[in-house]
Amino acid sequence: MLDKRIVDLRSDQLEGVRAKNVKEHFEKQYKMGSLLGSGGFGSVFSGQRISDGLQVAIKQISRDRIQQWASLPGTAIKVPMEIALLLRLGGESGSLPGHRGIIRMLDWFEMQGQGYLIVFEKPQHCQDLFDFITERGALEEPIAQRFFRQVIEALQFCHSKGIVHRDIKDENILVDTRTGDIKIIDFGSGALLKDSIYTDFEGTRVYSPPEWILQQCYSARPLTVWSLGVLLFDMVCGDIPFERDADIVQGAPSFTKRISKECQSLIHWCLAYRPEDRPSLEQILQHPWMMESTDDIGDLQAESNIKPSL
Known part of the structure; x- marks a missing residue:
């Protein structure tokens, strides 16, 4: 049986990160492309940001595969631990500084009743x-x-x-x-x-x-x-x-x-x-x-x- 624990992250653990209470619908911002790979982690697709044509990678995670959850500080929002960790590592444009040796999360979306989509940079070559x-x-x-x-x-x-x-x-x-x-x-x-x-x-x-x-x-x-x-x-x-x-x-x-x-x-x-x-x-x-x-x-x-x- 999966251990679906919820971890409450203190504000100092995600310093500078603000939960996004209102998100535009995914389809308004990104186009989903072909499947790049899949496994126990979920599935990864190629994609494109509509606003500027930026090539991205989109990871799709089914809700029933999520084993650990995290509560974002100051909110009742619970997200998969992976998203919370990526936020802390500098995820999402304009937030915390990241590291050149770690993939950057650009955005994330909850798909009601289905799971989550995580949008990553997609380095070329x-x-x-x-x-x-x-x-x-x-x-x-x-x-x-x-x-x-x-x-x-x-x-x-x-x-x-x-x-x-x-x-x-x-x-x-x-x-x-x-x-x-x-x-x-x-x-x-x-x-x-x-x-x-x-x-x-x-x-x-x-x-x-x-x-x-x-x-x-x-x-x-x-x-x-x-x-x-x-x-x-x-x-x-x-x-x-x-x-x-x-x-x-x-x-x-x-x-x-x-x-x-x-x-x-x-x-x-x-x-x-x-x-x-x-x-x-x-x-x-x-x-x-x-x-x-x-x-x-x-x-x-x-x-x-x-x-x-x-």
């Missing part, structure tokens, strides 16, 4: 990291390092806003194939960040840590770091390290490519069996592999169809 790796194979370490650094910095921003993503994986990272810039997407499994233990998890099992597999509980930061270890392995080896629960619990990835000792060291540290033995996000950024120069990335980008950012 992007594909998710899963497809990027599928097409190109394992990434060269300088490119993996560049992507990994951006993911960590975006997650630091999330944590500074009191939010944990809980589903970091290649499918939830968009790559701009021209610049090499990334954006984290899909906060449908996200939650408010807390120091106490979590006993619910709606993320991707093959990215989850041993403590969830064995004990059905975890702390937010070590969970995040474990998933980052799986992600980094995926980038440099071309596939995830674990497919079965037994492999996750064993926590001993087998490197299928020639990977530098420094990179292997960071992956092993992130995949430490005990949560308290894993690094913090700040410690990851200070690891020797992360400190290596990427001045030669331009040569590698020609092979991977990535041009340097300006």
